[in-house]
Amino acid sequence: MVWFETILVVLTxxxxxxxxxxxxxxxxxxxxxxxxxxxxxxxxxxxxxxxxVLAVVLVLRSFIAEPYKIPSSSMMPNLLIGDFILVNKFSYGLRLPINNRKFLAIGEPARGDVVVFKPPHDPQNNWIKRVIGLPGDKVGFHGDTVYLNGQPLKYQSMGEYAGKDERTEMSGATLLREELPGRPHTILEWVGSPPPGGGEGDWVVPPGHYFVMGDNRDNSLDGRFWDYHFLPEENLRGKAFLIWLNCEGWFCKNGFDGSRIGNGIE
Incomplete structure (x- = not known):
């Protein structure tokens, strides 16, 4: 959150x-x-x-790794509500706190990276999605299938998804393996039902931008639905790489899921 970062900088x-x-x-x-x-x-x-103490915290969360909590189901089945994740803050270059301006270029997102960013239409909040299209790519979405540069991605059914506790909303959805070049991963979708609001179309990713989508394809407000469909490079916050805790429900009323602690993010 911008207010927390601002307070931390001012106090330091x-x-x-x-x-x-x-x-x-x-x-x-x-x-x-x-x-x-x-x-x-x-x-x-x-x-x-x-x-x-403040200086160490500021340096760590601004330039090394920053913690986030997953608030929604848009990245299921790979990230669940209640997951606490770590985001690498230097993978895509070092940036100043508060204004997020890059002052040292190090790397750029790769196709399939799970990234935290500030969307153009909601710059006060951090969102998380997966990079599907790189600058220059033509991305299409038709009939629950992603097309990349004119070629449909391949999908492999992995059965029916069964959630528990606060994750039951997607129980019964189809668990698929999406063969995104260089980064195959699992997604969820309701077979036979169109995504909310349509979301179909073709987009050419402009220079300095990315096309992002959620893994929970029928429950993700991503680039398919934004008025401006692309994520500007300067809005990136970092690359999600690790789940360090899972706490279900308010005040962990449903307990901890120890099986997710220490899991990498595919």
Missing amino acids: LLTGAVWLADKLFLARRRAARSGLLDEEPVLVDYSRAFFP
């Missing part, structure tokens, strides 16, 4: 400035007046204690 800068000012100037003035070095104001004391 504020405590750092107070600590540095005391180190360079204020401590000497106090010593000159009283002859004592240990009479620190409360603000200086708290700043000296909290600045290192």
